[in-house]
Amino acid sequence: MKTLLDIVARHKRGEQAGVYSLCSAHPRVIESAMREAAACDAPLLVEATSNQVNQFGGYTGMTPADFRRFVLQIARDAGFGEEKLWLGGDHLGPNAWQHEPADVALAKSAEMIRQYVAAGFRKIHLDCSMACGGDPHPLPEALIARRAARLCAVAENTWREVGGEPPVYVIGTEVPVPGGATESLGELAVTSPDAARATIQAHQSAFADIGLDSAWSRVIALVVQPGVEFDHHKVIDYRPHKAQALSTFISRDSQFIFEAHSTDYQTAPNLQALVRDHFAILKVGPGATYALRETLWALAAVAHELPGGAAQEDLRTTAIEVMRSDPRYWRNYYHDSDRETLDLQFSLSDRIRYYWPHPRVKRAYESLLSRLRNVSLPLTLLSQFMPHQYEAVRDGRLQANVDELLNEGIAVALRPYMRACGVPGPQE
Template sequence: MKVTLEELKKYRTQGNPKGITSVCSAHPLVLKAALRLGRDHQSSVLIEATCNQVNHQGGYTGMKPDDFAHLVFSLAKTEQCPEDLITLGGDHLGPNPWKHLSANEAMDEAEKMVIAYIKAGFRKIHIDTSMGCKGEPPALDDQIVSQRAVRLIQAAEKVAADSDKKKPLYIIGTEVPPPGGADHVITSLEPTKAEAAAQTLKIHQDALCAIGLEDVTHRLLGLVVQPGVEYGNWDIVYYDREKARSLSNSLDTESNLVFEAHSTDYQGVHYLSQLVEDGYAILKVGPELTFAVRECLFALDHIASEVFSDYSYRYLQNGLENLMLAKPNYWNSHYHGNAHECYLLRHYSLSDRIRYYWADPKANEYVQTLLSKIKGATVPAPLMMQYLPGAEHFSKKSFDPEEVIIWYVQKVLKSYHKACHLD
């Protein structure tokens, strides 16, 4: 069932809430899994790139917005997913990648990034200017956040008009979880206060109207709030709908909005369904999907170690360990503890910072060596039962490891699809 972003508000007000999964990943196998699921169910495929991952300077993937869009639509053609099912989004678009610079310098770069996203055809734009820059406090007040957000929206509107693009749909909000999840122990979270959410919305609406962008207020698709869900390295805080009841009920007076929930990874169907029913219609997921890729690859690494006498024991995992130690910048400020604790975090943390390494040529070499070794082999069913329970059916035919990984990722995506009430 295809549900568009604009229709989410209608379904909620009609008492038949539906949701859309926001797939926040640049991993080709994750993208293939999402596009294939959209094709098979004829449902919307919302794929988002984050500011650190993809920007006008390349981001950690080395891709600019045009490159990312080309990747998605090339894969869509391969997977025979109709383009009209696909929406591209930009996540956390703001100064975050350049917050070590002065505010003026960081915002100049953020503006260039937003312009690049719009020119590349991204339509759903999450504006996040909540972080402080050099010399500023880590979190800023709503007035400063709204002023900076409006600057980026103004730039996006001008580019969209000049290039005859569809008018963008915007997500705003100041209570934004950190991209990629928390990096500290968490046991509980307080949901956003309903009054704070209302104030954030009003301040942004007033700021837009003050510069003649009233039309944009009708394209404010949703508000990022904290419903009380998060994950850390080892911990998951599950949704408590009673604790968030006041916030959820506040949507009753805002018929033109839905809430966007970040860091919904690892919640599972039960809690995801409750989130959708309570008005959190856009569910963002990213690390759980690449965590699934990593789980499956490590399992295949074990299987190859057992099946092939000339395959080094845990070749892929050991290679990645060496790579992460040689290039620690993506994990060393996030993982803390003794040597063994940091080892465990590098490979198994729920925040899955190993995902930053998949685009590295050396990591790609390790993966391709594994996939080439096991492709077409006969894998005994008991080994699949041992390392990938439920995947035994793949042992009955010529083994295709990419198909196994896509199947494994789709297990996560199907839980989101079910929670969004799209069947």
């Protein structure tokens, strides 16, 4: 991960340099991100989370080795060079097993991290912030740090066995809920400089206690709360003045930048400001699959208006039926029965992303794209349902075919991250 270390070094020298991390397992989202990166000759960081990918398959059914093969195949199909692809692991720790006894959960966490590193993942977020069975609430910072150091030792030993570039690490205990908040949000408290300092000191001490000084030199970032989040229908925007003390604190540190989670749906100026203020690793997940869903809904509306379209299966209806028949991925998130249909489709937490691999939804998705590949798409319908793509088609920047329209819909959500991180556009 030397290139990532170089980006951190450039940022510490005062450049508008950063990296965005795509946290998604949807092949179309990953493909679109790769095409955008290739057009700008830029690398792409793709991360898997501990719930998504682990030794038991996670909710994707993939182990770390499976996920690597999956992403590499997309890269080959998209013509994206493997040397430009970086793989990371997010929230690696006991999150998936926090209801089990601590020793059991940590043993599973250690095996998960071993498999991630053995599979070639080289950006590792050590997240032991959650209490497990039998733990005190909240966990003392020193205990969190000791557990993170133990997992780091597993990663280091595995790397020495398999070779390749050494891993880089991210630490931090003020971690937003993966996938967005489950309740309606008001104003968020920004991490204090004292809390950030305490986290760094506790981890540095824990690493030193077990001889991980070399690994400590590759800890590049700290996860904090800059005051950004989203719930079902609202975004808490970044307010630079509220994070000024935190930004000043890290600017004086020669090693660390911040990693900002839950930056989905922030405006382009907000993303620019986050990187400027040293939140130079930007995570995006639901925001990318939300853009996928939004574009698919527009394409489904186009298909419905075409001759004979009303008689065809509607992807939108199929997806909602499947979600209602199997509510395990959303029932703990959506609590208002009067808004259930609204939330199932349009919530910013985008729980619908868990259902794209379902056989019925996948068939309806593939059927929609297949039907639209075989017809000429009228500009009038693009203007009605896909105004951004319509303008791009009229300007000659985009072909009016379904695959380009879909890729463009996703790319629109990703380009602000690239620009915020200092990646110029293909024509710049």
